Amino acid sequence: MNGTSKTAAALANNRDAGQGSLIGYFPLGYPNLDASVDAAIAMCQNGVDVLELGIPYSDPVMDGIVIQEATAEALANGFKLKQTFDAIRRITEAVETPVLVMTYWNPVIQYGVEKFAEDLSDAGAAGLITPDLIPDEAGEWLEVSNRLELDRVFLATPTSSEKRMQAACELSRGFAYAVSTMGITGARTEVDQLARQVVQGIRSTNTNQNAAVGIGISTTDQVKEVNEYADAAIVGSAFVKAYQAGGLQALIEKVIELDPKK
Amino acid sequence: MTNLRDETGPYFGEYGGRFVPESLIAALDELEETYRVAKADPTFQLELAELHRTYTGRPSIITEVKRFAEHAGDVRVFLKREDLNHTGSHKINNVLGQALLAKRMGKKRIIAETGAGQHGVASATAAALFGLDCVVYMGEVDTERQALNVARMRLLGAEVVAVKTGSRTLKDAINEALRDWVANVETTHYLLGTVAGPHPFPTMVRDFHSVIGTEARQQMLDEFGFLPTALAACVGGGSNAIGLFHAFLDDEDVALYGFEAAGEGMHTDKHAATLNYGRPGVLHGARSYMLQDEDGQTIESHSISAGLDYPGVGPEHSWLKDLGRANYRGISDDEAMSALRLLSQTEGIIPAIETAHALAGVLKLGKELAPGSSILVNLSGRGDKDMETAAKYFGLI
Numbered sequence: 001m002n003g004t005s006k007t008a009a010a011l012a013n014n015r016d017a018g019q020g021s022l023i024g025y026f027p028l029g030y031p032n033l034d035a036s037v038d039a040a041i042a043m044c045q046n047g048v049d050v051l052e053l054g055i056p057y058s059d060p061v062m063d064g065i066v067i068q069e070a071t072a073e074a075l076a077n078g079f080k081l082k083q084t085f086d087a088i089r090r091i092t093e094a095v096e097t098p099v100l101v102m103t104y105w106n107p108v109i110q111y112g113v114e115k116f117a118e119d120l121s122d123a124g125a126a127g128l129i130t131p132d133l134i135p136d137e138a139g140e141w142l143e144v145s146n147r148l149e150l151d152r153v154f155l156a157t158p159t160s161s162e163k164r165m166q167a168a169c170e171l172s173r174g175f176a177y178a179v180s181t182m183g184i185t186g187a188r189t190e191v192d193q194l195a196r197q198v199v200q201g202i203r204s205t206n207t208n209q210n211a212a213v214g215i216g217i218s219t220t221d222q223v224k225e226v227n228e229y230a231d232a233a234i235v236g237s238a239f240v241k242a243y244q245a246g247g248l249q250a251l252i253e254k255v256i257e258l259d260p261k262k
Numbered sequence: 263m264t265n266l267r268d269e270t271g272p273y274f275g276e277y278g279g280r281f282v283p284e285s286l287i288a289a290l291d292e293l294e295e296t297y298r299v300a301k302a303d304p305t306f307q308l309e310l311a312e313l314h315r316t317y318t319g320r321p322s323i324i325t326e327v328k329r330f331a332e333h334a335g336d337v338r339v340f341l342k343r344e345d346l347n348h349t350g351s352h353k354i355n356n357v358l359g360q361a362l363l364a365k366r367m368g369k370k371r372i373i374a375e376t377g378a379g380q381h382g383v384a385s386a387t388a389a390a391l392f393g394l395d396c397v398v399y400m401g402e403v404d405t406e407r408q409a410l411n412v413a414r415m416r417l418l419g420a421e422v423v424a425v426k427t428g429s430r431t432l433k434d435a436i437n438e439a440l441r442d443w444v445a446n447v448e449t450t451h452y453l454l455g456t457v458a459g460p461h462p463f464p465t466m467v468r469d470f471h472s473v474i475g476t477e478a479r480q481q482m483l484d485e486f487g488f489l490p491t492a493l494a495a496c497v498g499g500g501s502n503a504i505g506l507f508h509a510f511l512d513d514e515d516v517a518l519y520g521f522e523a524a525g526e527g528m529h530t531d532k533h534a535a536t537l538n539y540g541r542p543g544v545l546h547g548a549r550s551y552m553l554q555d556e557d558g559q560t561i562e563s564h565s566i567s568a569g570l571d572y573p574g575v576g577p578e579h580s581w582l583k584d585l586g587r588a589n590y591r592g593i594s595d596d597e598a599m600s601a602l603r604l605l606s607q608t609e610g611i612i613p614a615i616e617t618a619h620a621l622a623g624v625l626k627l628g629k630e631l632a633p634g635s636s637i638l639v640n641l642s643g644r645g646d647k648d649m650e651t652a653a654k655y656f657g658l659i
Contacts, residue, residue, distance in 0.1 A: 057559065058428065059433065061282075061440040061441055068427060081557040106281075106543045109543060110554065110557060111558070134287060157283075159288035164284070164287065179283075182445055184444055184445065
């Protein structure tokens with residue numbers, strides 16, 4: 001299932017070297033398109049092993065206030081969906097880091113699932129993370145991502161049944177997104193014990209799928225701790241917050257601070 | 263076309279489904295299963311019917327409005343009086359049903375979204391009755407234009423959260439309720455107020471409201487000896503309309519008309535006429551018609567009526583539209599307000615502004631139908647909550 005996955009290869013490299021991995025989120029178009037591309041490239045150059053590039057959406061129900069405000073600002077500043085592909089091209093030409101696009105599903109439907117996947121592939125993206133697309137509704141995406149060998153990341157959560165956990169792991173390529181807690185994105189002081197349980201659930205499927213833990217992770221200790229039992233830690237809001245507070249330099253410092261490979 | 267009534271989801275044609283984070287699937291499965299068992303359980307049905315008899319005040323009556331009908335061509339007009347239900351609208355039908363299910367699932371906290379405040383008031387009422395904690399999410403714009411309903415909810419013991427993100431209306435209240443639900447899904451039931459959202463909500467909410475049409479169909483036969491030529495209802499999310507329509511879906515001779523909010527006019531971009539001007543997409547967990555730009559970003563809707571100010575619509579309506587079984591038209595703010603005043607002054611019944619869209623539709627439709635036709639309108643809510651808006655609009659004080 002992970003045979004041709006760029007993302008899985010990046011995680012495996014670190015694992016083989018005895019190191020953890022950091023997956024970093026940044027919203028495209030925030031605060032404007034060029035600045036977000038620069039931010040994304042800088043993240044990759046300073047320790048992020050897989051880039052999660054967020055597409056701004058008007059109704060982001062899985063996101064907390066930090067990412068909501070950043071993506072709303074991106075839309076207010078004129079972000080258009082078709083700018084995604086050129087932005088990815090600029091990033092993948094500058095760095096080798098796999099780029100996963102995180103998007104709610106309606107923009108993909110409106111663009112056309114097949115065309116979106118083809119343009120994604122042409123631009124050099126690794127694949128998609130789809131927070132509001134469950135495997136049950138993903139027929140067309142499964143088909144076209146198989147054909148184009150794109151990575152696809154489904155969510156595994158503390159309330160997922162064994163059967164759904166199995167499906168999420170079987171159908172994901174790259175890693176399964178272990179939702180650390182019941183809630184939306186945003187920094188939390190403690191990453192839930194539930195995260196261990198979800199990773200345990202992923203390990204106990206017969207899929208050998210990678211588990212990356214996300215939601216609520218914002219500190220060096222949390223990144224380190226998660227990497228002790230999972231294949232990667234996913235950080236989003238903390239990076240956006242750093243950028244809000246101190247621009248590109250603060251973002252780079254935050255990436256260096258959280259990088260588990262040191 | 264037969265047995266449209268038997269469609270139970272999760273899909274209505276190509277519409278419906280579940281486009282939500284995986285975190286909610288277990289809760290939706292639990293709700294679906296609890297509802298499946300309850301639906302087949304006579305004690306549940308008896309308990310709900312008894313609540314409706316002794317608390318809601320069902321069955322609601324039918325009133326023929328002859329003086330109003332004089333303005334609608336040569337037709338008879340009948341109102342199904344959901345405005346006389348406890349809490350003043352049809353919303354209580356669904357709320358009591360879901361509150362009983364919350365009890366069955368052992369959930370002690372309910373959350374709800376509200377636009378006009380009618381669903382929020384009904385939810386706060388049920389929470390008081392059943393001893394549940396209740397949080398109502400309401401767009402900040404709506405808390406201002408429906409301030410009286412905010413006071414009612416608080417008096418009933420609910421917490422009202424003013425949502426300050428996005429367009430600060432119903433759409434954003436639903437986003438915020440979904441975020442709360444993702445975080446508290448094990449203790450909390452999301453008491454969704456319309457026939458939208460992920461399966462099983464569109465089916466379940468429809469079923470709870472189908473009492474409207476079931477009663478009305480029998481009442482028309484018993485009291486007048488015929489079925490109406492046409493049904494009329496306003497459509498925001500679409501709960502009162504589907505509640506009236508459902509029992510008649512397979513009566514091919516009964517035409518169905520839904521009236522959407524055309525806001526400042528269909529020719530402007532300030533409307534909420536989703537089925538007329540939207541196109542299929544995914545919003546709030548289901549595939550349905552919605553107002554969106556070419557990138558799939560939701561477009562903000564506009565209506566003088568908070569309850570219709572929603573850029574989406576229930577998937578069953580999208581299906582009925584595509585099938586050609588129901589017709590959906592737009593009614594402007596001005597047309598609705600004028601019909602609101604007309605019903606008040608010809609019949610002594612002050613309707614909600616939402617409902618007034620259906621009444622304005624009737625005034626036009628009556629002139630198109632053959633002489634002697636009859637129209638049954640869902641008088642879905644009363645206008646007390648709208649007095650401030652009406653006073654301002656008509657310069658009454």
